Amino acid sequence: MWQVVVDSAAATVELGRSLGELLANGDIILLSGGLGSGKTTLTQGIAVGLGVGEPVTSPSFTLVHEYAGRLPLYHLDLYRLDPEAVWELGLVEYFGRGVVVVEWPERLGALLPREHLWVDLQPGAEENERLVWWRAKGSRHRRLLKELRCRCASWALKRQVGP
Amino acid sequence: MLAILGIDTSCDESAAGIVVDGRFLRSNVIASQIAVHRAYGGVVPEVASRAHLTSLPPVLIRALEEAGLSYADLGAVAVTQGPGLVGALLVGVAAAKALAYALKIPLIPVHHLLGHLYSCWLARPDLSFPAVCLVASGGHTSLLLWEDHLRVTVVGRTRDDAAGEAFDKVARYLGLPYPGGPALEELAREGDPRAFSFPRAWLEPETLDFSFSGLKTAVVNCCRRLEASGRSLPLADVAASFQAAVVEVLVEKTARAMHTFRGSTLALAGGVAANESLRQSLAARASAEGWDLVVPPRELCTDNGAMVAAAGYFLYRGGRYGDVFLEAVPALRLEDFLPPFFPGAIVDKSGR
Numbered sequence A: 001m002w003q004v005v006v007d008s009a010a011a012t013v014e015l016g017r018s019l020g021e022l023l024a025n026g027d028i029i030l031l032s033g034g035l036g037s038g039k040t041t042l043t044q045g046i047a048v049g050l051g052v053g054e055p056v057t058s059p060s061f062t063l064v065h066e067y068a069g070r071l072p073l074y075h076l077d078l079y080r081l082d083p084e085a086v087w088e089l090g091l092v093e094y095f096g097r098g099v100v101v102v103e104w105p106e107r108l109g110a111l112l113p114r115e116h117l118w119v120d121l122q123p124g125a126e127e128n129e130r131l132v133w134w135r136a137k138g139s140r141h142r143r144l145l146k147e148l149r150c151r152c153a154s155w156a157l158k159r160q161v162g163p
Numbered sequence B: 001m002l003a004i005l006g007i008d009t010s011c012d013e014s015a016a017g018i019v020v021d022g023r024f025l026r027s028n029v030i031a032s033q034i035a036v037h038r039a040y041g042g043v044v045p046e047v048a049s050r051a052h053l054t055s056l057p058p059v060l061i062r063a064l065e066e067a068g069l070s071y072a073d074l075g076a077v078a079v080t081q082g083p084g085l086v087g088a089l090l091v092g093v094a095a096a097k098a099l100a101y102a103l104k105i106p107l108i109p110v111h112h113l114l115g116h117l118y119s120c121w122l123a124r125p126d127l128s129f130p131a132v133c134l135v136a137s138g139g140h141t142s143l144l145l146w147e148d149h150l151r152v153t154v155v156g157r158t159r160d161d162a163a164g165e166a167f168d169k170v171a172r173y174l175g176l177p178y179p180g181g182p183a184l185e186e187l188a189r190e191g192d193p194r195a196f197s198f199p200r201a202w203l204e205p206e207t208l209d210f211s212f213s214g215l216k217t218a219v220v221n222c223c224r225r226l227e228a229s230g231r232s233l234p235l236a237d238v239a240a241s242f243q244a245a246v247v248e249v250l251v252e253k254t255a256r257a258m259h260t261f262r263g264s265t266l267a268l269a270g271g272v273a274a275n276e277s278l279r280q281s282l283a284a285r286a287s288a289e290g291w292d293l294v295v296p297p298r299e300l301c302t303d304n305g306a307m308v309a310a311a312g313y314f315l316y317r318g319g320r321y322g323d324v325f326l327e328a329v330p331a332l333r334l335e336d337f338l339p340p341f342f343p344g345a346i347v348d349k350s351g352r
Helices: A009-022 A039-049 A083-088 A105-111 A139-154 B034-038 B045-067 B086-103 B112-123 B163-173 B180-188 B213-228 B235-260 B276-289 B305-317
Strands: A002-006 A028-032 A064-068 A072-077 A099-103 A116-123 A130-137 B003-008 B013-020 B024-032 B074-082 B107-111 B131-136 B141-148 B151-157 B265-269 B292-294
Touching (some): A002 A139, A028 A039, A039 A072, A039 A099, B003 B045, B013 B045, B013 B305, B024 B045, B024 B305, B045 B086, B112 B141, B112 B265, B131 B235, B141 B235, B151 B235, B180 B276, B235 B276
Parallel strands (some): A028 A099, B003 B074, B074 B107, B265 B292
Antiparallel strands (some): A002 A130
């Protein structure tokens, strides 16, 4: 578990970009947090880090957006679904291809992939501040999180908490 | 006489309509699935897909009956190829392919945004070019430059949330029922639009793009602050102030596009066009600037088949046929569907 505090949407994008630059084929990023917590903003940063040239828009209405970057990026929003609908729509088939970013991963229920990087965005004390919690499952995602922490240490991010 | 059947199943409406010669609306039937979705608080794609399977066939038959036509009278069948929900789109595409194949008539794939544009053409078949059209709905917020038939360019688009999506998300946050847009508008009527000053995202000075994500976050922050201070939420004021922020940006950017491209007609389409506050603000701006304003009637603003048939007519004239291998494309981009070099405009300038 690792926590980082970002103080603006621009910092959230920057954090996402750092992550995006480190991602490898098969990585799965799960983003939880309430409405307006910055999930799509973080994804926009990830897309920049992956070299996606077009703007990343919210997939709430359309469910899945695909982008061609250094690796293919699949951006899913499960807001309106339950695990049964996720299963019937075949959305779990995206896992393991390219980079998959999932908003509202709580909706996956038992379909949660065993290895992933879970990111939780919570409102901070200040209005534009966000507490970003990170938890990695499986060795490759643990390695990924470690690399991200090294990265962030060097660009003097905001306050960092955690062991 | 060329009668075209248009089919749209891009989202939660099974819709079919018949238009003759690209301008005479003969029927427009919509089987809304709103009642099915209300239980889920939004469009659930799998539900949408299954419901289309059962609701589309009777809608097709009704469209023919209301037009007083039979299958044999159809000259072509047009269908929304994308963008939209893939499971929903492919029901319409499969139906259109089957009809075209069985009736031996051309199959015309249509881009959904082009369909919305031609809902304005149906409302005013002699509108003068160039026109600027604001298409605002749950899935889109785009500014289109419409220089001539089949000469359409996206000049602005949202970089995050669509306007209708922002309405839906804020409505849900405020605890309003689905569909969120009309419920929020209703609530806003009783509120003070100046009660809260929510941010307007103008972005860079030159751009015609939109952004509504920050506004959504500002509304959430504002509500949190009020709740933390122990006060009850003035829901109507929040709704009215939020709506005012969305409308101001939509109107201002549309006006900018009209100035930039020296447009003579200002058109409004998409589900958000049903919003009274947006209609009034655009009407006031258009009359002040001397622009011709075209706003289709409500039944043409939401997704419908007639607009697809009307757009299909001009694509038909341009020889843009599909075949039995036509596939639904959920992320279809207008610039890929209508490449800028496509010489459609020389095929038909009159619209007759």
